[in-house]
Structures are given as structure tokens and as C-alpha cells.
Amino acid sequence: MTCPDLHRTFALMLLPAALLLSACEKVSSPPAFHATEIREASFGRELRLPDTEGRVRTLADFRGEVVGVYFGFLQCPDVCPTALSRAVEVKRLLGEEGKRFRIVFVTVDPERDTPEVVRAYLDAFDPSFVGLVGSPEEVARTAKEFRVYYRKVPTGSSYTMDHTATTFVYNADGKLRLAVPHTLPAEAFAADVRRLLAEAPAAPGR
Amino acid sequence: MPTTQTRRSLGLALMFGAFALPAWAQTVKVEDPWVQATVAGQKATAAFMKLTADAPVKLTGGKTPVAPVVEIHEMVMDGDVMKMRAIPGGLPLEAGKTMELKPGGYHVMLIDLPKPVEVGQKVPLTLIFTDAQGKEFEVAVEAPARPLKRDHGQKSSHGM
Numbered sequence: 519m520t521c522p523d524l525h526r527t528f529a530l531m532l533l534p535a536a537l538l539l540s541a542c543e544k545v546s547s548p549p550a551f552h553a554t555e556i557r558e559a560s561f562g563r564e565l566r567l568p569d570t571e572g573r574v575r576t577l578a579d580f581r582g583e584v585v586g587v588y589f590g591f592l593q594c595p596d597v598c599p600t601a602l603s604r605a606v607e608v609k610r611l612l613g614e615e616g617k618r619f620r621i622v623f624v625t626v627d628p629e630r631d632t633p634e635v636v637r638a639y640l641d642a643f644d645p646s647f648v649g650l651v652g653s654p655e656e657v658a659r660t661a662k663e664f665r666v667y668y669r670k671v672p673t674g675s676s677y678t679m680d681h682t683a684t685t686f687v688y689n690a691d692g693k694l695r696l697a698v699p700h701t702l703p704a705e706a707f708a709a710d711v712r713r714l715l716a717e718a719p720a721a722p723g724r
Numbered sequence: 725m726p727t728t729q730t731r732r733s734l735g736l737a738l739m740f741g742a743f744a745l746p747a748w749a750q751t752v753k754v755e756d757p758w759v760q761a762t763v764a765g766q767k768a769t770a771a772f773m774k775l776t777a778d779a780p781v782k783l784t785g786g787k788t789p790v791a792p793v794v795e796i797h798e799m800v801m802d803g804d805v806m807k808m809r810a811i812p813g814g815l816p817l818e819a820g821k822t823m824e825l826k827p828g829g830y831h832v833m834l835i836d837l838p839k840p841v842e843v844g845q846k847v848p849l850t851l852i853f854t855d856a857q858g859k860e861f862e863v864a865v866e867a868p869a870r871p872l873k874r875d876h877g878q879k880s881s882h883g884m
């Protein structure tokens with residue numbers, strides 16, 4: 519039974535307000551994340567891809583930071599710039615804490631998105647964002663691990679990519695904790711990141 | 725009831741002596757056009773704008789010196805999966821109703837860019853419309869290129 523249901527039922531029974539509140543607290547505390555919370559994820563456990571400088575990166579590289587992993591492609595004129603602009607705004611809203619928030623962008627279009635172009639593209643948003651460019655096989659394996667859907671779709675002379683626009687967020691201990699939908703506003707996203715940062719403090723030496 | 729738009733067209737029609745010839749009066753007002761700037765190596769981008777037609781017409785294509793291929797596209801979210809598609813037959817505009825082409829919805833896709841579109845660059849863009857009789861007409865605009873990183877207030881697809 520959800521809280522509003524409880525409220526309605528008790529209100530009908532004309533029970534005192536105090537009882538209502540305590541009943542509600544048990545159901546809904548602790549306060550929920552705005553994004554979809556993930557516990558003990560059976561997916562997104564491993565990430566191992568070369569970055570735009572050719573170094574192989576894994577989740578362990580980002581301990582002490584809250585990391586948002588996003589799959590996209592550069593010819594995407596709409597959803598990807600929207601998601602990356604939102605991430606920049608989240609970082610800004612976090613203020614000083616924003617230093618511990620990073621986006622890791624995984625291209626699902628490695629045929630067209632070369633490391634050089636991905637680097638230039640991410641720099642247009644935030645130079646701290648990491649770009650990962652794998653071989654088509656590596657990208658396929660990674661997407662499968664994240665349960666991310668992507669597909670090449672022909673349009674006229676060219677092609678576009680359908681792709682999952684979810685941002686997968688890890689806490690500072692490297693645990694997958696949130697699936698942030700494309701439609702979540704920056705303010706709510708930032709509030710969730712702030713909570714995650716509090717959940718696992720910065721690793722020593724960071 | 726006639727809208728201001730229709731009345732203005734009618735007024736013009738009377739002035740030029742073209743009495744109630746609907747095919748002649750058709751115009752589309754284009755407001756706030758902009759193109760998303762690109763970085764070197766990025767082969768495609770999109771143009772966004774507000775369109776108000778004075779008669780039911782369709783936006784069926786475009787031309788620009790910055791890209792050899794121009795298509796009218798739609799973004800659709802299927803769950804949290806983004807899909808971009810060309811709109812078959814063009815984007816229909818209702819008379820007097822402003823249609824906003826914006827991130828998260830419709831855009832004019834500019835494809836196979838031979839070189840990057842720089843921030844601040846004024847991109848000439850000719851929009852091609854098709855009227856109810858199947859006749860094409862053009863409206864030329866100049867769309868300034870805005871940075872890839874959108875200002876917070878500018879993003880419009882987050883439902884806020």
C-alpha cells in the first residue's frame with residue numbers, strides 16, 4: 519500500500535493526524551531518489567574500453583567520484599547534446615562538489631566517431647568528460663553488459679543510431695546506483711548526485 | 725473567424741489586386757531560427773525554429789550552402805530509447821498555429837557537412853514548403869549557430 523492510499527483510508531476512518539504521519543513515515547523513508555535506484559546490480563558491473571587517448575579505462579579509475587556513464591553518438595543533433603548539457607548543468611549546480619562528478623561518454627557509433635572527434639566534441643561541453651571509443655565488438659559487448667539498446671537505422675543517404683538515453687550513475691565506491699532517465703531535470707539529477715556523494719565520501723588521497 | 729494572419733494576407737491580396745486567391749497568399753513566418761554548431765569531424769547537425777503558416781502547408785525540405793543533404797526529422801523517445809526518423813511526406817503545419825521545432829521534437833537535419841559550423845556563424849537556410857495543392861514555395865532565413873553546450877534556460881526537452 520502506498521502512502522496516498524494510506525492517507526485516504528485513514529482519512530475516511532477519521533483517525534488522528536499524528537497516526538497518519540507515523541504510518542506514512544514507515545512506508546516512504548528514507549526519501550527516494552528522483553532517478554531509478556539500483557541496488558546489487560546484475561548489469562553494468564564492468565566497463566573496459568580505450569579512451570580518446572588510447573588508454574584502457576575501467577570503473578576502478580573513477581573511485582572517489584560519482585560517475586555518469588552515457589551511451590550516444592556524435593551525429594545525434596538533439597538527445598545527446600541535451601543530455602551532455604544537462605550534465606554540465608548538474609556539475610554547476612553541485613558547486614565545489616562538482617569536481618567529484620564526471621561523465622563517461624561511450625560512443626555507439628565507432629565507425630564514424632573517431633577518438634579525435636569525440637575528444638573535440640566533449641571539450642565543447644566539459645574537458646573533464648571522458649570519451650570511450652571501442653571497436654564495434656567492444657562496444658557491442660559493453661552495451662550488452664549495460665543492457666543498452668542501440669541499432670543502426672538508415673535515413674536517406676546516411677544512417678542514424680537508435681540508442682538508450684539513460685545515464686548510469688555510479689557512487690564513489692564504483693557501485694552502480696542510479697538509472698537516470700533522459701527526461702529527469704538537472705536540479706533533480708544534481709540532488710541525487712549530492713546524496714550519492716554523501717553516501718560514499720571521497721577516497722583518501724583524492 | 726479570421727486570424728490576424730489571414731486578415732493581413734487578405735489585406736495584401738486586396739492591395740495587389742489578387743482577390744481571394746489562396747495559393748498566392750500563403751506565407752510562413754519563421755522566428756528564432758538557430759543551428760547547432762559542430763566540432764571538426766562532426767558530419768551532421770540540426771536547425772531549430774518557430775514556424776507559423778497562414779494556411780495548412782507542409783515543411784517538406786530545405787537547402788543550405790553548409791550541407792548537401794537536408795531532411796525533416798522527428799525525435800521520438802520509446803521508453804528511454806531515442807529514435808530519430810525522417811518524417812515521411814513532411815511536417816504538417818496548421819494555419820495560424822505556431823509549430824516550434826526544438827530539441828526533443830522536430831528539427832531540420834543538415835547532413836554530410838563538409839566543414840564545421842562555427843559558433844556565431846550565420847547559416848543561410850532556405851525552407852521548402854508544400855501547399856495543399858501540392859505546389860512548392862520557399863522561405864529563406866539566416867540561422868545563427870549556437871554552441872553545442874546549451875544554456876540551462878535554453879534547453880526545452882526536459883519537460884520543465
Ligand SMILES: [Cu+2]
Nearest residue numbers: 595797808833
Ligand atoms: Cu535528425
